Amino acid sequence: MGRVTARVRATRLDSSAPAPRLDRIETVAVEEPLQIRVEHGPAQARRREDVAVTMRTPGDDFDLALGHLITEGVLDDATAVAGMMHCTDVDADGSPTFNVVDVTLRAGAVLAARPRQRTEVVTSACGICGTDEIAAIAAASRYAVDQDALRVDPEVVAGLPDALRERQKGFSRTGGMHAAGIATGDGELLAVREDVGRHNAADKVIGWAAREGLLPLRGHVLVVSARASFELVQKAVMAGAPMLVAVSAPTSLAVDLAAAEGLTLVAFTRAPRCTVYTRAERLAGR
Template sequence: MRTTRQDLLAEEVPLAIHANGEPLAVMMVSPCDLEDFACGFALTELGIARHDLLSVDVQSLLEGIRLDLATRHPLPRHALDPQRWLPGRSGCGICGHRHLEEVVRRPESVGQGPAIASSALEVALAALGKQQPVNAFTGALHAAAWARPDGTLVLVREDVGRHNALDKLIGAMLLGGIDAASGFALVTSRASYEMVAKAATAGMPLLAAISAPTALAVDLAQGCGLTLVGFLRRDRHVVYSHAGRLTAD
């Protein structure tokens, strides 16, 4: 039997990022929590710390959204290379890079961070679904969450792009003064190289993903001291690097 019902769809809009008046990138995003995204993107993609980001201006235009960043210091020369930044898809982080050394970034080692019980991962996962309001209606968004060592969720951000969701989470933590070394992150996606790079750049000691990691992601996590967890389920998970940070229940 055929029925007709109204459906709710997730928004996906083009976002143009400018810094000090210079165009940097265009990507597809969910149009929410954009100040958080700006702070996170500035750190993880441009290397701009929170105290060096003077202002964020968000403008809604006919064609999409423009995000203007004002920084305390000039951007690095490579960031302003007009041939580097190309229009990107949802959270496409390496679009526009022309050289291998620009793509494979090696963040500094993360701190020790707290000991985290394995059960805390499952506690965070069980709570996450209830804190994804847009995805609950549309089924189309990724989420990135920050949890205390006991698994209590503190922040959750959603976006059509998994990289964007993590940047939004990192930005919200920066704006909220949350120490990235005080808990762990959980993402509803695979753990790609860039997700690990962003988490490590922010200083997160542990990243848990509900899907698989890539080989390069595991290599990067091993090298920078980050605990990488994949295939997170309510009754099991796989630890790919630095398992010593997780404790038995």
């Protein structure tokens, strides 16, 4: 598998230190491309289709590929997948990079939607670039998160980012990785995934949930170590999670989408405080 971190040479400049110039070795997050391809169609006419190329931190690539396909609406759930494997592509030195994942659909399984046609590589900071139509997400989602009866104690919600931070090993080493986690209504973190891209981290943990048969994420919370963007609200809705908890600020379109879909959006979450932007009734003391 690819590396999660790398060691690089750097120079630290600090005019207040006894040694104002210090050459040292730093640990940084690895960022490499991942190409996702899907093989589908009838047995006599199987074809392989490129879905996306995203810049990601290597690791949990199958979760990332599956989560991306689900949150983009290309697949409904994991039952359509017969198998996933790394294509043994090689770099300029002839060493395997494991930077291509082939997803094979079961016989008879079809794509729920056509992959979005892109004219550029998806960066690690990019979600559904150029898409701002809330109606499109509402039409694509299979789950009615507005009907979810989840109730969570405000203190539990406020403490979720700290619980997530405790499991961010990559961030502790590099300071350069986002994380996403899935928590129960009681605050138990079931899984955490890290990536240099916040959208990739969400796709990885949603892909894990899909493989575990947990979709839709009724009664669960998606927690992210980032701002609450439109794309992250979209991913929560597509996974059926009724609540998104973010460490940083929301965007206006994220609030609009959360309100339209009945998702509880919580941001600026730092214990003991948080700010609820939509469906605040789900935060009720016990």
